[in-house]
Amino acid sequence: MNVEMEERTPRPEKIVVVGLGYIGLPTAAALAVGGHVVVGVDLNEATVESVARGQVPFVEPDLQETLAQAISLGRLTTSTTIPPADVYILAVPTPYLEDHTADLSYVEAASRQVAAACRGGELVILESTCPPGATQFVADVFSETRPDLAVNNENSSSAMQFVHCPERVLPGRIMIEIKTNARIIGGLTTSAAERAKRIYESFCSGPIRLTDAKTAEMAKLVENSFRDVNIAFANELSLICETLKINVWELIELANQHPRVNILQPGPGVGGHCIAVDPWFIVASDPINSNLIRTAREVNDRKPAFVVQQLMNAVEEKAVPVVAILGLAFKANIDDLRESPAVEILRRALDVVPGIEFYVAEPHISTLPHDLVNEGRVELVETAVALDKSNIVVALVDHDEFQMISTDDLSGKTLIDSKGIFNNLVPAV
Template identity: 50%
Template sequence: MKSDNELNVVVLGLGYIGLPTAAVIARTGARVLGIDVHQSVVDTINSGRVHIEEVDLDGLVSGVVSRGHLRASTRIEPADVFVIAVPTPFMDDRSPDIAYVLQAATNLSAVLKAGDTVILESTSPVGTTEKVRDLLASLRPDLRAPGLGEGADYAVAYCPERVLPGRILVELIDNDRVIGGITPRCARKALTFYRRFVRGACVTTNARAAEMTKLTENAFRDVNIAFANELSLVAETMGVDVWEVIRLANRHPRVNILQPGPGVGGHCIAVDPWFLVAADPANTPLIRTAREVNDGKTDHVIARAAAMIEANPGVPVACLGLAFKANIDDFRESPALRVAQALAERFGSRIRIVEPYAAQLPDSLASAGATLIDIDSAIERCPLMIVLVDHDVFRSVPLEERVDKHVLDTRGIWPDQPQAQAPRRLQMAS
């Protein structure tokens, strides 16, 4: 493979994974072209700015753009390595939708040449990398596809991201990577590429094993979060503080219970387990149940919050947070957003949203009558508070500023706060 400053890389998809990946690769000296369907995203990046919130990403993008190592476009160009990092949502029946992946493969097929490497990073159902290979083979019969006969003119591999929002730039480099090739040679070519910027261990396998590894990681997390969420429901019935119970139980040397919340969000954990269920519904009752428990926890929070609000007519309500986890601006599959939306549709202008990582509300919330305020305004004006995200700014509110509030804390960030049990009536704030 070429030296860093001679290597041309195309990253298809400039979202929460694609843009940081493109920037990290560009930092090695490679010439990186980012492809996105949105002209506004392209223009933002080419001006050296970012359209997503991630620690240190703005400075990195500004630097690699100014040095000419990263640029963006809506049109594909020839390259040595193509990295596909587009969304893989599920459809109404919760079956996976790989249309964006296949469209990306179709687009790059027009410029594919002998010696190139195509890497899929999007979380995908088992067998997707083979479908990408088959599609490329059908669109470019002039090139020998890997695994379909003797020899191959290009390589196809799968290497899923496994990063935590808020730490993406660090974990893209430091975390181990699982690299699955259509053939062992494909895996080796992809390994050579990732070794340019990954300090963690790079382990090679076949594409199907790598695809299932990613789904397994997220299903494991989902099942363990479901246990914590189910435990929180039992503790509520028993009148016990679930966070105290978990803290004490975790003192056992072989127990590590996760923290409950209002559900599970994000594009990975809330989505990927369904890929396994769709592939083998007869043998995934535990994975399905975990998904249902976590989605059901969101419904439970909505019901508890609505009961508290109905018991206090006319009182303004502060919903703290919309993101799917703390200190990021990512609202994908967010249970907090789902709770806020349900309450806004029911209680309209009484709902005030505090989200420090949003400049404006999503259209659906605004049209329902909700308004965006800051945390100081919420403390001053809202006797009812529903904690949906554990942003640091919310954790910093001292007890003396919320002692007279009626609080539903779904994240356990205020252990000193009397929790909302049975609804009680409050006086309207002046």
């Protein structure tokens, strides 16, 4: 595999990857194993030290092995400052601001630092998920910081080149998908896109399509908006079905029998840092024409409040309500609580139903977030304990472990099932 990768690398380049998070570190390791000489740069000293020791500072299957290989080949080193190189890849965060516009401050700061190290002729690849126009913004930051360097001139070998290459990997499968997914490279110039393609060919076996920078930026946002809009349709159906007293899970299963219908599953909301964020970048870019995309975001963002209302209704019917919360992660079978609707639901519930105990079953974590511990009314327990202690059960994540719950475990309890996991209960033995 490595031999094959090296054969496909026409000329090893010196590449600096800025930001060693979920995206930057796998990319740096894959590039090094693919034959390039890579320096991974991060502001966080603990991250840099950990990576230098060959230790991945977060959970991602198979990354540990690739990192160890990259380091033992002597092709991946780390730094807290940006050294000279041929190619720079920016993989820094792009959160959104309160008004839902993209916060490009990390991209801007990283661009200024890279610009300071450049000598002319380098290729800058923006991998961070960004609104349309961000690659041009990076080029503009370079022009401003380094007016001595030519930018985007197809006829000059010493001109700086800029592309956007969005990342589509799924956490938990990053090391597979980083090699096999199709990639889009959008250049501010054609020669920049062609040069970047040669870099990605060193570790990507998927098709690599070239386009302009703005189309590439938009493609990533559109992919996640497509998912968001389709989830919003399912979530809206779940609200309508509550009014009409119809089982939404059965309804969707029946409708999906149609050969050209494929409705997604409803849930407690949309979490994570991509699907719940990226559509806002489109809305901010063209607020007048993005009604459907904005409405989908709003529908999905309203779902946690709906689940909390269901819980409040259930609480009113019990003399001594005790609540089991099944799941806190933002999706099934992972430990990631970031931007999780389940966590939001628990936090809101603590506010609106005072004095009630919550028993949380989250098999993928060993400690609760501090603010929940500090509440004193929330205890992290085994699933069986949560079910045993409670008379109201709120299912928020479809972890495999919860699929093993039996009808007996739930007998006499009020069920709030935001993921449809109680539709196929295991009969008691």
